Amino acid sequence: MFSVMRGKNRIIIMGIVLSVLGSVAGCGASSAEKPVDISDIAPFVQGNSEEVGYEVPIQTPNILIDQNGFRPEDDKVAVFRGKELPETFFVYDADKKKPVYEGKLVKAGYDSDLSENTAIGYFTDVKEEGRYYLYADIVGESYAFTISEDVLEEVFTEACKKFYVNRCGIALSEEYAGENAHSACHTALAHLQENMQTELDVTGGWHMNEMADRDAVLGCKIAEDFLLAFEMNGAAFSDDMGIPESGNAIPDILDEVKYEADWLLKMQDPKTGGVYGAAVTDSSKGGELFTYPVYVTPISMEATIGFASTMAKFSYIYQQYDPGYATTCLKAADRAWTCYFNNQKSGDSTAAFKAAAQLFRATGSERYEDVLNLYFSKNDFEKLFDEDEDVFLGSVTYLSTSQNVDVNRCGVLMKMLMKKSEKIASDASQSSYLVTKVGEEDFIKMLYDMRCLSVTDHIIYNHEYTTIIENHVHYLMGMNPEAMNYVTEGTERTFIDDEEKMGIMNDPQKDALFIFMLGVLRQ
Template identity: 65%
Template sequence: MFSVMRRKNRIIAAVLTLSLIGSVAGCGASSAEKQVDMVEAGSKGPETTGSGDYSVPNQIPSVLADQVGYKTDSVKTVILHGKKLPKTFSIKELGTKEEKYTGDVVKSVYNEETKEFTGIGYFTDLKEEGTYYACADIIGESYSFTVSEDVYANVFNEACKKYYINRCGMSLSEEYAGENAHSACHTTPAHLQEHPETEIDVTGGWHMDEQADRDTTVGCKVAENLLLAYEMNEAAFTDEAGIPESGNGIPDILDEVRYEVEWLLKMQDAKTGGEYGAALTDSSGGGDVMTYPVTVTPVSMDATINFASVLAKFSYIYQKYDGEFATTCLKAADRAWSCYFNNQKAQDNTTVFKAAAELYRATGNSGYGTVLEDYFVRTNFDQIFNTDENILIGSVTYLSTSQQVDVTRCEYLMKLLMKRSEDIAQKAGQSAYLVTKTDEKAFNELLDDMRCLTITDHIIYNHEYTTIIENHAHFLMGMNPGAVNYVTDATERTYADEAGVGILNDPQADALLVFMLSVLEKKGEE
């Protein structure tokens, strides 16, 4: 499960402390044959205690690589950092230690943030598939990595399949879920928090945390990002991800979103059209989390307008696969829209703009267009476009609609999108680590930036943008100051070593990762 196995649904990355020097070792041994403990270059070696025991400082490699690997035809980089950097680096084959590539260390600069020198090694010309490690005199070698055309395929599939693993209300077989298999959970009727005597069926949906809670607003946002990723890079998604619905002629990512949508429909109040806020488990009685009783929280206007938005988006995309169910979803979205406006105003929540764009695209109703125009004419629209994800996603939907639109308005939105993307590209280009943010607390912001760049890359393909997106994948999978793979736990140094949660175990971050990796998977098929 995303966080049923962890205590927090955010990424903990305590190791980005950047007090990293180098290793006295050169290119003499592969990372697989050496311990992580390294002695600082120029030091006197390990100190002895009074009892004669050695005390070796626990340090990490100063040659940083994506521990998952690199695509054969992509721009390939490693980052070197430390008090003193060499002028060259090498790539060696793991096992044989045969040198396969030698290059110069470029862009060596003093990094004020980390108080050290950093440099970049490019090895783009190495296209032979295999497993390697990077090394350099003075500072040692990196963890191992793979060069392969489909290097991210397994990570991408695992990221997509995390939602199946977190399905509530159905049994998961070993065939599809492996060690995560379990019997059906939370299948008994839930009770309304405001009216405990009222029972309600809210089986289904995705668990969102270690308590197996299910939140409608979070679920809507996760589903929205998965749907938008599918829209942007449809070729990346297959019907063979290894879930029960595989092979039914519908991309598995849409099958997965439908599972969540069916639960969201159960969470809609039949009388008002409003959306209940969450289905929370009650642990007060003790026992197994999978059998906790469930309480449904009151209707939330934030959940209601998010529900209207994502149900309209799903209806539009799913129409060609199941027209009847798509129509049911669109009607539910319209009811939620009406419920929201019976209680609040358009300016109370920018999700209204996004929902209006989705409903306008799905129906062409001019009433939704009027709400969009009310936002477009705001004097601060440029500002909120750059800071509010609802405005960004709503604008992208407006640009992609086949309904009647204002061409001048579309040109204006494209300029804003291009300007935002260029700012992201410039910021990444100025970074020693080739990314927009290096703070471990800002991974979701980094992933948000890559979502914007992925959208722009879809509309106007730009090889530079694809390279920047890849650099961010490299950063998250090991090419960062802590040399930590924050995505998977299958490489040499990962989030699990630092008691962290990992991106795949955070449902919102995982959806953004799927978004980012989808463009890399798609490009590989072109």
């Protein structure tokens, strides 16, 4: 399941000397992690044979690189930092320990926010597949990285498969899930939290955290991001990702969304059309995680309007694959919409705007268009477009519809989209790390920014935007001030080395947005 995998950087004092003497940085590198002076720890060792916990500071390299690597034809870049920086750097073959390329540092300057001097090094001309690391006088070596046609493919597949291995309610075989294989979980009837005598079948869906909870609001957001990613970059999503549905002539990303949609339909109350908020595991009586009893939280208006939006969008896209199922989803979306407006007003939540856009696109009905026009007429609509994700996504849907729309309104929305994207591009170009926000540990704004650029890049192709998206992928996989790979676990310094960090793939919402980014680069 989606879980937080944490590591500790603690060692026992009796082993410090050996650890220090053996400290290295990269595959074949020797100076990325600088040795600690033994005299600094000698006072703690002398005359004391007890095992005492001691935390050694992590020494990270001053050449920051995507630790997974690059495809041969990709733009290749690294960030260099230090009080003094040389003018040139070298790319070394990690196996032969020989330089294969010499490059010059550019964009040297002082980053006042980070209080450090930085520069950029490009080595795009290095195209031969293999293992490499960077070296520069004064600052030393980088971690190792790979140049390979498959380097992005492997990360993309792993990110997508996270959702399959977190499916609830079915057995996962080793053939598809590998070491994550397990028998069917949470198959018993759940109980309604408000009335524990009421039993519900809510099997299915995706586990969202280490407690194997399933959340309707979050599931809807993730499903919509997948559907938009498919709509923007359909060629990136194949039918051979290695899940049971592979080969059924439906892109696997849609198979994955359908698995969640099947569960969401079970979470809708057939009487009112309202949607229950979550299926929560109850660990109070002990036992095994996968056999914990489950209770269902009350109907939530947030879940209900989110459901209306997601099921309408899924209906629109899935119509070409299974018209009957698509119609079922659209009817369910309309029932949820009716339930929401029996209890709320359109101005109570901007999620109503997004749902109206999806339902208008699917049906052309004026009752949905009326809600859209209500929002379009707001004096602060442009501010909402910039700051509110529901308004942004609803606007993108309006731009994508084949229904009769206000052409002038579409022109205004396009100007807003371009303005927002240019601001993102400008922020990235001015950053010493080539990204919109350095040091933001939860990464959510960065990922939202890249989704915006991805949408704009689809409508009006811009190579600069594609490069910015690539640089954000590099940042998340090691080209950041922590020199940490926040995505995968198999490189030299990753999130599992720090108990305070969490990997992107272990957070389902961030993983979905990361997949969105990679979809652009796989075109």
